[in-house]
Amino acid sequence: MSEAASRSARPKLFLSDNSAAVHPALWEAMRAADEADAPYDNDAISRSLDERMGDVFGCEVAVLWTATGTSANCLALAAMCPPHGGVVCHREAHIEMDEGGAPGFYLHGAKLLLADGEGAKLTPGSVRAVVDPIRDDVHQVQPHALSVTQASEYGRVYRPDEIAALGSLAKDRGLGFHVDGARFGNAAAFLGCSPAEAVGGADALSFGFVKNGGMSAEAIIFFDPSLADVARYRRKRAGHLQSKGRYLAAQIAAMLDGDLWLANARAANAASAEIAQACGERLLHPVEANEVFMRCSQEERDAIRARGFDFYDWGADAARFVTGWDTREDDAAELAKAIASL
Incomplete structure (x- = not known):
């Protein structure tokens, strides 16, 4: 399997920081x-x-x-x-x-x-x-x-x-x-x-x-x-x-x-900040920690999931993305691009 195929096949989880790896x-x-x-x-x-x-x-x-x-x-x-x-x-x-x-x-x-x-x-x-x-x-x-x-x-x-x-x-x-x-x-x-x-x-x-x-x-x-x-x-x-x-x-x-504990938290916060920047006016709350709440339709959420991202729906018209200490920089960047392209 090529490096690109391997990268696209692995899960890109933004479900919860509970799913992060142990340091x-x-x-x-x-x-x-x-x-x-x-x-x-x-x-x-x-x-x-x-x-x-x-x-x-x-x-x-x-x-x-x-x-x-x-x-x-x-x-x-x-x-x-x-x-x-x-x-x-x-x-x-x-x-x-x-x-x-x-x-x-x-x-x-x-x-x-x-x-x-x-x-x-x-x-x-x-x-x-x-x-x-x-x-x-x-x-x-x-x-x-x-x-x-x-x-x-x-x-x-x-x-x-x-x-x-x-x-x-x-x-x-x-x-x-x-x-x-x-x-x-x-x-x-x-x-x-x-x-x-x-x-x-x-x-x-x-x-x-x-x-x-x-x-x-x-x-x-x-x-x-x-x-x-x-x-x-x-x-x-x-x-x-x-x-x-x-x-x-x-x-x-x-x-x-x-x-x-602080270094890990800073890494998670930085990943959420990058994602938040792509959300623009879709943000439901200012992003001050490592959670991003974004307004988007079911069709838009389906489009993001089709690109390999996993996250929670937040009611009928919103999504929640949570980053962890181990969120990969390229995953955060790709999610930001997916959101910006909606």
Whole structure:
């Protein structure tokens, strides 16, 4: 088979960054961890994560690894919200739309209180619109936590002042503040600020690695280390305390080495930026991370797929393209040409 034929035959995936390859550095890190050590989270690598992640954020933190973003979100929120309470989030937040009822399961029936905001981003005003009408009595669900997504479900990024304002509101109202950071690396890469500024005074961050070159490890960062004491018990009860946790810890540590998490995110963002430029006025949202939402008809989507690209439809008249750390430059360029030719 010729090189050109081989290139056209292989899949050109823009379905999700979950479909990206595992970064070679993580395979090497897991191989290096493949010797006897203490079980669960008592191994040397797991024990090092508090200090290493503290260096990233410039403060004391407690780090728990887990295998999925859903469990990271829900275990963090379960440490903040009792079963009779509520969590304020955007009505299109991942915890509402794409986690199969897991928040209700992990939080033992706590309610999600849904707020609005352009680009799936909350504002202090939209949070107040949900919280202020709630009477302070036993007959209504009381808010106990606020959860935002950085970057949002539409690839929109909270600027430092925006997320800090939400953190300040949460503190003023006595709410725990959680950040779903499944694509936190992409947000931080876009902002170019410190990770601490990008997280806005959160009590807990679900720091995503699987979408950014990881295999099976996510980190829950507790900026209030006392919350981790509760979460450790909940993690065990939920079946997420893996017996050989050093392999999860090794993945996280490898992503921190040399800021690999940032380098991977920058590569994914750059590929999305190239695609976005070709979309022009078809863009449904500004491209600030690694997701592109584009207005196009079914016939136009069929034409793009006919050129070997795979992606998700987004409703009846739109498409979503997601790039990863390993998106090939020529694939991004070819997709941009296919879009520009519509």
